[in-house]
Amino acid sequence: MNYISYVFWFTLKQAGLSTLFTIPLAVLIARAIVWNQGWWPARFCLKLLGLPLITPALVGILGFITLMGGLFNIYSLPGIVAVHVVFYSPWIALLLVNAWRLIPEEHYRLASQLHFSSKQTFYFIEWPQLRKSFAEVAWICFCFSLNSFTAIMVLGGGPQKTTLSASLYHSLFFFYDFEQVTWFVSLQLILTLSLAALTILLKTQPQGVSLKKPSFPNLKDSSQKPFVWVGLGLICLPLAVILGPSLTALSLTLQNPLVWQALKKSLMLAICFGSLSAVISLFFVVSGWRSLKYLASFHFLFPSTLLGVLLFLFSLKIPSLPQEFFLGVMQVLLILPFTFLLLERSYHTLEATYGTTTRSLGLSSFQKFSLIQWPLLKKPFATALGLGCALSAGDFPSLAFFSNPDSPGLSSLFYQQMGRHFEKCMGTALILLLLCYFLYQLPHWILRTHDRTSAA
Amino acid sequence: MFCSINFKMPGLLPLTRRFAATSPTRGEVIPCALRYLSPCGRGRHAQSVWRVRGIVIVRGAVGPTKQSSLIKYFLSLALFATPSSLYGKETLTLYTHSAFVSSSYGPGGHLKEAFEKTCECEIQYIVLDTIPLVINRVNFEGDQTKADVILGLEDIGLDVTHVDKLVPYASHCLAFVYDSTKIPNPPKTLDELIDSSYPIILQDPRSSITGLGFLVWMKKAYGDNAPQKWKTLAAHVLTFTKGWTEAHALFKQGAAPIVFSYTTDGLFNELEKEMPHLKALHFAEGHLCSNIYAGKLKTTHHSRLVDQFLNFLLTPEAQYLIAIQGWIYPKGDVPDAWKKAENYSHQPSWISYTSEEVKDSQRAWIQEWVEGLIQ
Numbered sequence: 001m002n003y004i005s006y007v008f009w010f011t012l013k014q015a016g017l018s019t020l021f022t023i024p025l026a027v028l029i030a031r032a033i034v035w036n037q038g039w040w041p042a043r044f045c046l047k048l049l050g051l052p053l054i055t056p057a058l059v060g061i062l063g064f065i066t067l068m069g070g071l072f073n074i075y076s077l078p079g080i081v082a083v084h085v086v087f088y089s090p091w092i093a094l095l096l097v098n099a100w101r102l103i104p105e106e107h108y109r110l111a112s113q114l115h116f117s118s119k120q121t122f123y124f125i126e127w128p129q130l131r132k133s134f135a136e137v138a139w140i141c142f143c144f145s146l147n148s149f150t151a152i153m154v155l156g157g158g159p160q161k162t163t164l165s166a167s168l169y170h171s172l173f174f175f176y177d178f179e180q181v182t183w184f185v186s187l188q189l190i191l192t193l194s195l196a197a198l199t200i201l202l203k204t205q206p207q208g209v210s211l212k213k214p215s216f217p218n219l220k221d222s223s224q225k226p227f228v229w230v231g232l233g234l235i236c237l238p239l240a241v242i243l244g245p246s247l248t249a250l251s252l253t254l255q256n257p258l259v260w261q262a263l264k265k266s267l268m269l270a271i272c273f274g275s276l277s278a279v280i281s282l283f284f285v286v287s288g289w290r291s292l293k294y295l296a297s298f299h300f301l302f303p304s305t306l307l308g309v310l311l312f313l314f315s316l317k318i319p320s321l322p323q324e325f326f327l328g329v330m331q332v333l334l335i336l337p338f339t340f341l342l343l344e345r346s347y348h349t350l351e352a353t354y355g356t357t358t359r360s361l362g363l364s365s366f367q368k369f370s371l372i373q374w375p376l377l378k379k380p381f382a383t384a385l386g387l388g389c390a391l392s393a394g395d396f397p398s399l400a401f402f403s404n405p406d407s408p409g410l411s412s413l414f415y416q417q418m419g420r421h422f423e424k425c426m427g428t429a430l431i432l433l434l435l436c437y438f439l440y441q442l443p444h445w446i447l448r449t450h451d452r453t454s455a456a
Numbered sequence: 457m458f459c460s461i462n463f464k465m466p467g468l469l470p471l472t473r474r475f476a477a478t479s480p481t482r483g484e485v486i487p488c489a490l491r492y493l494s495p496c497g498r499g500r501h502a503q504s505v506w507r508v509r510g511i512v513i514v515r516g517a518v519g520p521t522k523q524s525s526l527i528k529y530f531l532s533l534a535l536f537a538t539p540s541s542l543y544g545k546e547t548l549t550l551y552t553h554s555a556f557v558s559s560s561y562g563p564g565g566h567l568k569e570a571f572e573k574t575c576e577c578e579i580q581y582i583v584l585d586t587i588p589l590v591i592n593r594v595n596f597e598g599d600q601t602k603a604d605v606i607l608g609l610e611d612i613g614l615d616v617t618h619v620d621k622l623v624p625y626a627s628h629c630l631a632f633v634y635d636s637t638k639i640p641n642p643p644k645t646l647d648e649l650i651d652s653s654y655p656i657i658l659q660d661p662r663s664s665i666t667g668l669g670f671l672v673w674m675k676k677a678y679g680d681n682a683p684q685k686w687k688t689l690a691a692h693v694l695t696f697t698k699g700w701t702e703a704h705a706l707f708k709q710g711a712a713p714i715v716f717s718y719t720t721d722g723l724f725n726e727l728e729k730e731m732p733h734l735k736a737l738h739f740a741e742g743h744l745c746s747n748i749y750a751g752k753l754k755t756t757h758h759s760r761l762v763d764q765f766l767n768f769l770l771t772p773e774a775q776y777l778i779a780i781q782g783w784i785y786p787k788g789d790v791p792d793a794w795k796k797a798e799n800y801s802h803q804p805s806w807i808s809y810t811s812e813e814v815k816d817s818q819r820a821w822i823q824e825w826v827e828g829l830i831q
Contacts, residue, residue, distance in 0.1 A: 006830040069711065073655065075695035158660055158696030159826045174663040174698060419702040422709045 003159060004183050008191075011163040014077060015145035018084035022145075023138050025230070026089040030096035031126075032227035035118070035219045045231045049094035052087055052235060054387065054440050056394030057150040058414055059429045060087055063238025065154075066245070075155050083151045088144060090235050092137050099133035100126070108219060118221050139202070140300045143195055147303035150396045154418065164188050165305040169400065172309065181309070188306050195301050239433070246430035253427025258413060263431060266393050266410035269324065270439055273331045274389030280332070281340040282381055285347045286369060293344050299337030307333060308401035315402070327402035334398065335391045339384040346380035347373075382443040389439035394432065410435065546577040546761050551590045552607040556782065557581045563781035570777065571768050577761055586699070588665060591615045594753070604756040605765065609749040612669050614811040619751035625769040628784040629745035629804055630669045631719040631736040632656070638713040645739050646677055650689045655712035657703045660696040661822055666703075667696070670716055672814055673744035675821055676807050683828030690829050719743065720783045722799035735799050742805040748784060 001009070029045075036042040052060065064083050068074050074082070103126065111121045152166040162170070168184040171177045253259050284292055307330055315326045350373060358368050399412040408416065410432050417425035557564030568579040584590050587608050594601050595617060609622070616622065632649060634642055643649035649656075659667030674682045694712040697703040707715035719736045726732040750769055752762050768774055775786040780793070785803050794800050 001830065003826050003830060069709075073694060075711070156695075157698075158658075158690075158693070159829050160690070161695070170663070170698075177662075418705075419698070420705050422705045 007162055007164055007167050008187055014080050015142050017081045018145040019138055019142040021085045022088045022092055022141050026092035026096055028227045029093040029231035032224035033097055034100045035221040035224050042228045045228050048235045049090045052090050054390040054436055056432050056436055058396050058411055059433050060238055061154050062429050063242045066241045067238055079155050080151060084145050086234055088141050092141050095137050099130055103129045143300045149305055165303055168305050185309055188303055192301055242429055246426040249427035250430060259428055261407050262410040262413040265407050270389045270393035273328050273392045275385055277332045277335040277339050277388040278385040281343050285343045296337040296340045304334055304397035312401050323402045323404045327398055330398040331392050331395055335388045339388045342384045343380055350376050378447055382447045385443035386440040390436040393439055394436045546758055548577055548579050548604050548758060548761055548765060549602045550605045550607055551582050551603040553587045553590060554583055554585055556608050557583050563777045566777045566781055567774060588613055594618050599755050603753050604758050604762050606751040609751050611746040611811040612814055613665055618754055620754045621752040622749045623766045624747040624749050626748040626778050626784045626786055627745055629719040629743040631743055632714050633717045633721045633734060633736050635713045636733045636735050642737055645741060650685055653692050654714050655692055655694040657694050657706050657712045657715040658696050659700055659703050664699045666700045669744050671821055671825055676809055686828050723794055723797055724783045726797050726799045732798055738801050738804055742807045745806040
């Protein structure tokens with residue numbers, strides 16, 4: 001087998017294995033949460049499931065290394081698969097909990113009248129309903145692992161443990177093997193296109209959420225409670241283990257002028273690019289370009305490295321434009337689908353509820369926006385804004401391509417410290433983490449969203 | 457006067473840009489002349505593809521020099537800079553890597569001080585991350601280069617296109633460094649090490665000169681059997697890192713008990729870091745070693761001064777500084793402090809190879825290595 005086909009094969013293999021382990025775990029966690037609704041750890045776990053999305057991947061990986069470093073060789077295929085499982089399962093569980101909400105309550109009532117056991121309920125009621133959702137999330141998980149970049153950059157190494165994305169980056173920036181770059185880019189392109197074709201063929205893009213406010217049946221099964229703890233452990237442990245060392249290192253980190261520079265830069269860029277993505281999404285949603293939904297729902301297919309390489313080649317053609325411009329384009333393109341889908345979902349509900357009323361009142365589009373839409377879209381917009389800013393601050397792939405050597409962003413500084421002065425990186429990790437959580441919450445404070453609008 | 461150099465390129469040369477982007481010299485404080493930095497910072501060298509921006513550090517405070525502020529520029533000149541050009545001092549520009557000059561490491565600063573006492577001149581260092589980068593830059597600048605001398609050239613990756621004269625001023629040998637608290641009975645030969653099961657951190661020969669050194673070592677030691685030996689070794693290689701620094705950071709974290717590095721690491725760990733348990737493995741059959749050269753550029757305008765500097769490098773005083781601060785073998789006697797150290801042993805015997813041979817077969821060897829590993 002030659003090198004290029006080996007890399008292709010390894011990419012598929014690690015993605016397949018990651019999916020194989022993630023999905024059962026996510027199903028168990030999601031089911032444990034659904035079946036123990038009334039129990040506070042389950043409710044808490046449900047709230048935290050989205051956390052890995054806004055946690056910078058690099059910080060999560062640092063936590064993973066600290067947690068698992070002594071147990072087995074994490075710089076290997078099992079390590080790469082394990083890190084994917086730890087990161088993707090909470091988030092996949094969140095998607096699954098949403099799918100669970102689509103099961104009509106009556107089915108569960110019937111099951112309890114028939115005295116179904118937990119296993120029988122799963123087999124007769126949940127499995128037939130969720131089969132399709134399982135396939136969908138498995139597909140999403142597979143595609144995400146396939147395009148995984150950050151985990152491979154940290155845990156991979158050498159010709160044996162590398163994926164298309166990572167070797168594309170390495171050949172371009174470190175080995176200067178442009179023949180290989182061409183090969184990898186073409187392969188990545190073919191892979192992405194064929195995945196898109198498969199997605200359309202299998203009709204597996206994620207479904208819309210039902211209009212009915214999801215209500216959970218009152219289910220109880222204490223035997224599943226351990227999986228709630230597993231879920232909580234997967235989310236919290238990697239962050240908890242770095243908390244202690246990072247607090248000790250913090251005072252030293254704060255004395256480093258480079259960290260302050262990077263923090264300032266990341267904060268500025270994140271607010272710029274995050275709000276830009278949120279505003280563009282809002283514009284698209286309100287102005288009725290909702291066909292973009294179809295395009296945005298394919299976001300999990302598109303590898304960030306491919307986008308990075310294309311933009312990088314552009315940036316060579318136009319050297320007069322600053323790096324930040326390309327960084328911005330890349331980040332906005334990467335964040336846009338997330339913010340767009342979030343707003344689109346709320347807008348969809350809003351239109352279904354108030355659409356006819358507004359039309360019958362004959363409101364102008366400005367009146368419609370200011371009186372009806374904005375008050376109800378404020379909260380999802382704040383979430384989209386926060387998500388955009390947090391994603392931008394924590395994003396590593398875009399900085400890997402467009403990091404300005406004069407002043408690195410916080411994530412690229414952190415990556416550098418992780419590889420070079422490990423003892424210094426703990427404090428930076430904490431700052432990066434706090435920055436992302438702060439940016440996520442900030443719009444909620446500014447826009448003063450409260451629960452009155454949560455019905456949207 | 458202290459300043460730090462950041463390299464920023466306008467995007468014409470992706471290779472060099474990326475190297476510069478990961479340069480550890482960023483933000484590091486290194487002594488160098490303001491004279492060089494300021495004109496560049498003012499953009500007078502607009503025709504040059506390289507732009508250099510200085511961060512002037514005065515009494516510990518850090519702030520980028522404001523390129524727009526003319527007043528600050530003159531102020532800084534008037535207050536701090538020694539306008540050496542007014543005294544007619546000659547300036548020697550040395551291109552080197554960060555192992556030679558950095559804030560906490562390397563003989564560069566001491567050598568500069570010692571040499572400037574002997575001449576009416578000034579030394580300025582232009583520091584890049586690694587030697588391949590320096591070579592890249594000189595090749596890129598061609599006849600326009602400001603460099604008079606390149607310091608730190610090695611037999612591996614040696615490129616003499618623009619070099620007039622090579623003076624070997626030191627040498628170093630590659631070796632495995634291990635943690636003796638974790639490995640009480642270390643392997644005594646390369647064979648034993650390959651057949652052992654200790655996790656090892658190596659460098660990727662495609663991106664690291666140390667990694668390339670080990671590739672050459674394996675090839676020289678085993679010839680056509682090298683791929684099989686690599687296969688056995690790879691079974692317990694923890695990971696191949698991008699460069700030496702990353703490998704060393706992983707080793708310091710305790711990710712593996714053995715890392716590929718240099719023979720003098722044991723000495724450095726004992727005398728400088730007070731960690732005598734981190735020792736180098738000495739193999740009786742020989743190590744891959746390399747001369748370290750100073751290269752005089754063909755285009756230099758200070759030929760006499762360069763020769764004076766090259767002679768100075770070989771004086772006992774300079775040799776002592778190079779050994780004690782740079783942790784490489786001097787050409788003459790090793791310092792007494794080394795001889796008394798627990799981790800000291802004689803320079804190992806050299807495995808024979810030529811730099812031309814490495815240059816010619818490098819690509820084929822790397823190809824063989826990659827394909828051997830993935831089979």
